[in-house]
Amino acid sequence: xxxxxxxRFAAVVGAVSVWGGTxxxxxxxxxxxxxxxxxWDYGMGRFDISRIDAxxxxxxxxxxxVGLWVGVVAVALARRGWNExxxxxxxxxxxxxxxLAGIVVLPAMALIRDAAxxxxxxxxxxxxxxxxxxxxxxxxxxxxxxxxxxxxxLAxxxLAxLRGRGLVVPLVAAVSVPVLAAGLAVxxxxxxxxxxxxxxxxxxxxxxxxxxxxxxxxxxxxxxxRVYPADVVVAGAGFVVANSGGITAYHGGSGEELxxxxxxxxxxxxxxxxGSLRSLDxxxxxxxxxxxxxxxxxxxxxELLWQVSDFTRDHPDPQSPExxxxxxxxxxxxxxxxxxxxxxxxxxxxxxxxxxRAVDPxxxxxxxxxxxxxxTVYQAFRCLDPDELRVSALSGRDGSITRTYVIPRPVxxxxxxxHRSGERVAAEWGENTVLxxxxxxxxxxxxxxxxxxxxxxxVLLRQRAGVEYIxxxxxxxxxxxxxxxxxxxxxxxxxxxxxxxxxxxxxTVLRTWRRADGSxxxxxxxxxxxxxxxxxxxxxxxxMLTIPGGLLIRCGGWLLGYS
Numbered sequence: 396x397x398x399x400x401x402x403r404f405a406a407v408v409g410a411v412s413v414w415g416g417t418x419x420x421x422x423x424x425x426x427x428x429x430x431x432x433x434x435w436d437y438g439m440g441r442f443d444i445s446r447i448d449a450x451x452x453x454x455x456x457x458x459x460x461v462g463l464w465v466g467v468v469a470v471a472l473a474r475r476g477w478n479e480x481x482x483x484x485x486x487x488x489x490x491x492x493x494x495l496a497g498i499v500v501l502p503a504m505a506l507i508r509d510a511a512x513x514x515x516x517x518x519x520x521x522x523x524x525x526x527x528x529x530x531x532x533x534x535x536x537x538x539x540x541x542x543x544x545x546x547x548x549l550a551x552x553x554l555a556x557l558r559g560r561g562l563v564v565p566l567v568a569a570v571s572v573p574v575l576a577a578g579l580a581v582x583x584x585x586x587x588x589x590x591x592x593x594x595x596x597x598x599x600x601x602x603x604x605x606x607x608x609x610x611x612x613x614x615x616x617x618x619x620x621r622v623y624p625a626d627v628v629v630a631g632a633g634f635v636v637a638n639s640g641g642i643t644a645y646h647g648g649s650g651e652e653l654x655x656x657x658x659x660x661x662x663x664x665x666x667x668x669x670g671s672l673r674s675l676d677x678x679x680x681x682x683x684x685x686x687x688x689x690x691x692x693x694x695x696x697x698e699l700l701w702q703v704s705d706f707t708r709d710h711p712d713p714q715s716p717e718x719x720x721x722x723x724x725x726x727x728x729x730x731x732x733x734x735x736x737x738x739x740x741x742x743x744x745x746x747x748x749x750x751x752r753a754v755d756p757x758x759x760x761x762x763x764x765x766x767x768x769x770x771t772v773y774q775a776f777r778c779l780d781p782d783e784l785r786v787s788a789l790s791g792r793d794g795s796i797t798r799t800y801v802i803p804r805p806v807x808x809x810x811x812x813x814h815r816s817g818e819r820v821a822a823e824w825g826e827n828t829v830l831x832x833x834x835x836x837x838x839x840x841x842x843x844x845x846x847x848x849x850x851x852x853x854v855l856l857r858q859r860a861g862v863e864y865i866x867x868x869x870x871x872x873x874x875x876x877x878x879x880x881x882x883x884x885x886x887x888x889x890x891x892x893x894x895x896x897x898x899x900x901x902x903t904v905l906r907t908w909r910r911a912d913g914s915x916x917x918x919x920x921x922x923x924x925x926x927x928x929x930x931x932x933x934x935x936x937x938x939m940l941t942i943p944g945g946l947l948i949r950c951g952g953w954l955l956g957y958s
Contacts, residue, residue: 402546407565408572409543410469413497415573416536417462419529419580424455427526450513455530458501462537465497465544472547487551494548497541501534525584532580536573591641591657594697600632601648601944605890607907607917607957608945612650614954626672627949628680629942631694635680636954639666642682642690644697647944648958654697656690675742676769691745704745709738730767737765737772739794751794755785766820767791771833773820786822788833800837802827821846821854830854840865847886848893850941853910855886855893862886864893864910871913887939889946892916896928896937896948903928903937905948905957919957923950 468490504510517527582588616625617638625638633647641657658666671683679700680692689707691700701707730739737753740746753763758778766773772789784802789795815821820831821840828843840846843856843863853866862873885896892907907916921928921937928937928950938949945958 402550404565404568405543406469406472406547408569409540409547410466410473411566411569412536412540412543412572413462413469414466414540415576416533416540417459417466419533419536419573419577420455420458420462423526423530423533424452424459427529428524448517450508450510451517451527451530453508454501454504454510454534457504458530458534458537461497461500462533464493465537465541468493468548469540469544472544472551487548490551491548494541494544497537498545501538505534525581528580528583529577532576536576589658591655591659592697592699593655595654597695598632598646598653600695601646603890603941603943604945604958607889607892607894607905607919609919609957610955611648611945611958612956613923614645614650614956616949616952616954624669624952626667626670626682627940627947627954628672628674629940630674630680631678632943634940634942634947634954635672635674635694637667637672637682642667642672642680642692644680644694647942647947647956649944650956653695656692656697656699679742681742689745691742700743701745704740705747706740706745730765730772737774737789737794739772739791749792749794751789758785766815766822766831768815768820768833771797771831773822773831775822784827786829786831786837788831797833798836800829800831802829815849819849819851819854821849821856828856848888850888853888855888864908864913866910869911873908873913885937885939887941887946889941894939894946896921896939898928898937903950921948921950921955923953923955 472490514527514531614636616627616636617640625636627637628635631644632653633645633650635642635644637643641655643655643657644653645651646653666685668683668685671681673681674694675681675691678694680694681689683689688702688711690702692698693700730737735752735754737751739748739750741748753765753774755763755776755778758776763777764775768791770791772791772794773786774789775784775786777784786800786802788797788799790797822829822831823843823846828840828846830838830840830849832838840854840856842858844859845857846854847857847862848855853864853869855862855864857863858872860872864871864873884898887894888910889907891910893910893913895906897904897906903921905919905921907918908914909916928948940947940949945956948955948957
């Protein structure tokens with residue numbers, strides 16, 4: 396038998412717990428933040444995300460209704476015990492039924508609707524908020540409070556007399572229960588607890604080696620749960636990879652992991668939006684997290700630089716129609732056009748830095764194009780009267796025009812194809828190809844059909860006679876018949892060599908030529924787990940990146956590092 400004092404204590408704690416749970420359920424249903432649901436959703440292929448989002452609201456409504464019902468019954472029990480009327484000793488089957496409903500309804504619904512799986516899914520595919528933990532806490536308090544009220548509902552005589560100083564201790568204990576539950580719910584809804592951030596001390600950036608070297612490491616990109624390939628950019632002391640798991644930086648010479656910024660979640664949850672990873676000035680990495688927004692990190696240390704800034708307020712969503720309309724054609728996310736104004740943002744703070752006019756008063760209605768390096772912004776206008784192409788170089792520091800170049804009577808497209816590397820931009824307008832270098836006058840490349848690669852030392856292009864390399868102190872056209880006919884090779888520039896990936900039968904090889912005279916260099920086989928490098932599909936494969944410390948080749952889901 397349960398003692399009279401124990402029944403009273405349990406009833407007081409139970410009643411306050413039920414009302415506390417009802418308040419929490421009301422907050423979660425009507426006040427707490429709602430799930431972020433953009434127009435696009437990568438989770439649609441895995442589960443009905445709309446149903447998942449609606450589950451907390453549904454539980455909140457049911458918990459609120461049950462909590463009010465049981466709470467009113469608890470007040471009725473307390474009133475009867477306080478008045479000490481003859482009816483307090485009589486068992487009320489309506490009261491008992493309400494208390495039993497408080498015990499059974501919510502657990503049964505949780506079992507039928509697989510509430511545990513719903514909570515796990517929401518924690519994986521949505522940022523953590525207090526809404527779900529608060530509703531869960533409310534449901535638990537209502538059920539627990541109903542269980543504590545059950546002895547009083549079965550033996551209401553134990554509640555009399557329910558008054559005096561004997562209520563102080565039960566009331567203090569009762570109030571502490573929902574307060575503690577609310578605190579735990581708030582802590583569980585802190586999204587910062589779902590972040591795994593590992594930083595390191597800044598390391599020296601290794602130089603690009605003069606030669607190819609040998610394969611030193613392989614890195615599995617991985618992108619579980621996604622049909623899109625992982626993103627890879629050159630940054631910091633090597634390269635940075637972004638996939639559904641988060642952002643990871645590697646050393647270019649050794650392939651060693653340096654730092655990471657990830658979410659502590661199961662695979663296939665919130666990840667970096669495909670295509671949003673950027674390397675800004677080589678020292679800042681910027682990426683857009685699904686449902687969370689922009690995050691800027693130091694490329695060398697992994698330190699969090701900013702998540703809220705002028706830039707995030709101007710660009711809340713990289714997929715929004717407003718951004719696509721205003722920023723169309725801008726290659727880097729820290730530059731945008733707004734009301735015919737070009738705006739620059741500081742990469743380390745996200746604050747607005749300068750603005751400049753994005754129109755040419757002498758070319759009204761002209762189509763414009765922009766491209767940028769770490770120190771220069773290039774702006775081009777296709778004028779119709781007179782028929783010419785005007786290219787201006789703007790200082791990346793303050794937006795002032797440093798030089799202007801005019802191409803008379805251009806032939807081909809208004810908007811060029813570009814290839815950027817370091818401080819140089821090769822721009823192709825149909826039959827017009829120009830090498831832009833903020834420190835020198837633009838260099839025309841007559842006869843160029845396609846720019847294959849460029850860096851601070853030279854540019855590699857295709858022309859009718861074959862593959863041509865142009866540098867300040869060297870110029871040659873390859874006489875290798877294979878090079879002249881290999882239309883779909885993948886090229887790069889590394890130290891003293893020109894490199895090209897050739898897909899042969901039965902395997903893949905990496906060919907090199909010396910920059911100085913075009914003579915053949917080493918030929919190295921490229922193998923991934925004993926097979927050739929896969930080609931085509933959604934994954935950009937094969938792909939070549941010159942990084943600090945070596946050369947990176949992307950083969951399907953693998954990165955091969957040579958140094």
